[in-house]
Amino acid sequence: MQPLLELKNIVKTFGSHRAVDNIDLTMQTGEKTVIIGPSGSGKSTLLRAINILETIDSGSILFEGNDVGYRQVKGKQVLDKPKNICKLRTQIGMVFQHFNLFPHMTVVENAMEGQVTVLGTPKAEARAIAMSMLDKVGMSSFADRFPASLSGGQKQRAAIARALSMKPKLMLFDEPTSALDPELVGEVFAAIKQLADDGMTMIIVTHNMGFAREVADQVVFMENGSFLAKGAPDDFFAKQCKDPRIQSFIDRIF
Amino acid sequence: MKTKFDSILRSAVIAALLVLSLLALSAQAASTATENADALMRKANDVMVTGDLEAAITIYLQIPAPGPEGDEGQFASSRMQAARLEFAVKDYPAAIAIAEELLAVYPDNIEALQFRDSVKEAMLPQWKRLMNDTIKFMPHLLKGSLMTLLLVVFTMIISPIGGLLIALGRIGDFKAINRLCWFIIWLFRGTPLLLQLFFIYYGLPAIGITLKPIPAALIGLGLNYSAYLAEIIRSGIQSIDHGQMEAAEAMGMSNWQAMRRIIIPQTYRVILPPVGNEFIALIKDTALVSTIAMVELMRTADQLFNASFNITVLGLAAVIYLLFTTVFTFTFERLEERVGAYEKR
Numbered sequence: 001m002q003p004l005l006e007l008k009n010i011v012k013t014f015g016s017h018r019a020v021d022n023i024d025l026t027m028q029t030g031e032k033t034v035i036i037g038p039s040g041s042g043k044s045t046l047l048r049a050i051n052i053l054e055t056i057d058s059g060s061i062l063f064e065g066n067d068v069g070y071r072q073v074k075g076k077q078v079l080d081k082p083k084n085i086c087k088l089r090t091q092i093g094m095v096f097q098h099f100n101l102f103p104h105m106t107v108v109e110n111a112m113e114g115q116v117t118v119l120g121t122p123k124a125e126a127r128a129i130a131m132s133m134l135d136k137v138g139m140s141s142f143a144d145r146f147p148a149s150l151s152g153g154q155k156q157r158a159a160i161a162r163a164l165s166m167k168p169k170l171m172l173f174d175e176p177t178s179a180l181d182p183e184l185v186g187e188v189f190a191a192i193k194q195l196a197d198d199g200m201t202m203i204i205v206t207h208n209m210g211f212a213r214e215v216a217d218q219v220v221f222m223e224n225g226s227f228l229a230k231g232a233p234d235d236f237f238a239k240q241c242k243d244p245r246i247q248s249f250i251d252r253i254f
Numbered sequence: 255m256k257t258k259f260d261s262i263l264r265s266a267v268i269a270a271l272l273v274l275s276l277l278a279l280s281a282q283a284a285s286t287a288t289e290n291a292d293a294l295m296r297k298a299n300d301v302m303v304t305g306d307l308e309a310a311i312t313i314y315l316q317i318p319a320p321g322p323e324g325d326e327g328q329f330a331s332s333r334m335q336a337a338r339l340e341f342a343v344k345d346y347p348a349a350i351a352i353a354e355e356l357l358a359v360y361p362d363n364i365e366a367l368q369f370r371d372s373v374k375e376a377m378l379p380q381w382k383r384l385m386n387d388t389i390k391f392m393p394h395l396l397k398g399s400l401m402t403l404l405l406v407v408f409t410m411i412i413s414p415i416g417g418l419l420i421a422l423g424r425i426g427d428f429k430a431i432n433r434l435c436w437f438i439i440w441l442f443r444g445t446p447l448l449l450q451l452f453f454i455y456y457g458l459p460a461i462g463i464t465l466k467p468i469p470a471a472l473i474g475l476g477l478n479y480s481a482y483l484a485e486i487i488r489s490g491i492q493s494i495d496h497g498q499m500e501a502a503e504a505m506g507m508s509n510w511q512a513m514r515r516i517i518i519p520q521t522y523r524v525i526l527p528p529v530g531n532e533f534i535a536l537i538k539d540t541a542l543v544s545t546i547a548m549v550e551l552m553r554t555a556d557q558l559f560n561a562s563f564n565i566t567v568l569g570l571a572a573v574i575y576l577l578f579t580t581v582f583t584f585t586f587e588r589l590e591e592r593v594g595a596y597e598k599r
Binding site for chain 2: 051089093102162
């Protein structure tokens with residue numbers, strides 16, 4: 001089967017630091033990958049490289065079998081035209097650690113914005129789609145509130161609905177609960193779990209092992225820019241945890 | 255025959271002598287009257303110098319009216335002098351009476367007419383005088399302030415657009431534009447607006463560009479305020495959390511879409527107070543264009559003041575400027591409340 005996403009030999013350096021070091025990853029449609037690992041291991045950088053928020057140094061990204069994000073000019077890899085990058089991004093939803101909701105728009109306007117401005121969806125239709133997505137994450141009763149009046153968990157659920165409103169084929173979650181108070185983590189995970197059960201393809205960067213175990217088809221442990229271990233969750237937590245480096249990381253998390 | 259002729263000759267000589275002596279006598283009488291008036295004038299002046307104004311007035315009034323006893327010039331000047339002294343000692347009715355005395359003889363004496371009217375004006379109560387001045391000057395000042403308003407409104411339209419373009423140029427990655435925008439800000443913030451106006455209006459003709467006052471004023475004000483607003487807008491854009499741009503890009507927005515829909519609307523809350531400040535400064539800075547042949551509020555006030563030496567003109571101009579700035583202040587306060595509403599919990 002044609003993979004939805006293929007990453008080949010992704011390298012990203014910041015100066016002399018190799019943040020992402022020769023990463024390969026394949027995602028089938030409907031697959032859920034959870035990336036764990038210590039801070040500074042390159043998880044977020046890798047995630048942001050997928051929708052070209054970070055420009056990679058080398059390697060290739062295949063989305064639905066097509067090379068995306070970059071093109072070859074005189075043997076050198078350069079960023080693709082902005083138009084093509086924008087088009088790719090409409091198909092990939094992203095949820096940020098700090099929500100990044102648009103504070104000057106209500107919750108429903110946040111979820112309509114991309115549809116109307118980028119996709120050109122008529123407003124009425126965009127509102128209907130936005131409302132159904134808000135309903136999915138239990139936020140429809142907050143549709144006309146401004147983000148400033150919401151709790152962290154509500155904000156993150158609104159941000160998930162905003163990403164979903166674009167009807168993406170792939171969702172990227174960049175530490176979606178790290179900025180939340182512990183008692184608010186549950187509602188956000190419940191929303192993501194719901195999404196996973198609906199069959200959404202997703203990559204989640206998180207520190208939450210319990211959630212990784214519950215949602216993931218494959219768990220990846222990343223350190224110093226490379227994948228140290230990879231496997232189905234049961235397998236991963238049963239065997240790979242014996243690796244002392246992973247063991248010490250998990251010990252630190254719990 | 256000879257005797258008869260002699261007697262006729264004699265009588266003729268006598269008659270001639272008589273006529274001559276009469277002429278001489280009358281001439282002497284006239285010159286005595288002039289000398290008399292001159293003496294009185296000198297005396298009165300001397301007394302006035304000592305500070306005894308009442309006494310000086312009495313002497314001035316002794317100078318007779320023109321006629322066999324009097325002289326035209328001395329009469330007029332003595333009465334005007336006396337009237338002014340009465341005015342100086344604040345006896346307005348007496349001053350008017352003396353002016354009327356003069357006018358009874360010379361109804362067309364402009365000095366006396368103007369004097370009488372201004373004393374009558376001075377006799378009015380303060381509020382009435384103020385009202386009369388206001389009625390007299392206000393139409394001119396309002397006409398001038400229309401031009402001021404026009405300059406303000408146009409600059410308020412031009413400069414945010416110019417400022418935004420310069421700010422985006424400064425933020426953008428394109429080196430040449432970046433430098434150019436930096437240069438524009440450096441130039442127009444670093445020199446006095448007055449100098450810029452002079453340069454545009456009086457200097458540009460030297461290189462073949464001759465501008466009428468209004469375009470010259472609008473270009474000067476527009477460029478100057480664009481430069482100032484550019485820095486405010488730039489700081490506003492840069493104050494927005496980088497995550498906002500990322501979120502916009504992540505949903506597929508182009509740079510310009512993200513700017514227009516996400517970033518710039520969020521800057522309003524931040525930039526509105528300093529922009530309001532600039533626009534209030536602008537209202538007052540329009541007074542500078544009066545130096546390049548533009549007739550606006552300040553120039554009108556200046557002209558009226560120079561013609562009347564009436565300080566009320568300047569007060570009225572100040573009131574109009576204050577009216578403008580007050581309206582702006584309140585408008586911007588309301589706007590600030592509105593654009594920041596989404597941050598309230």
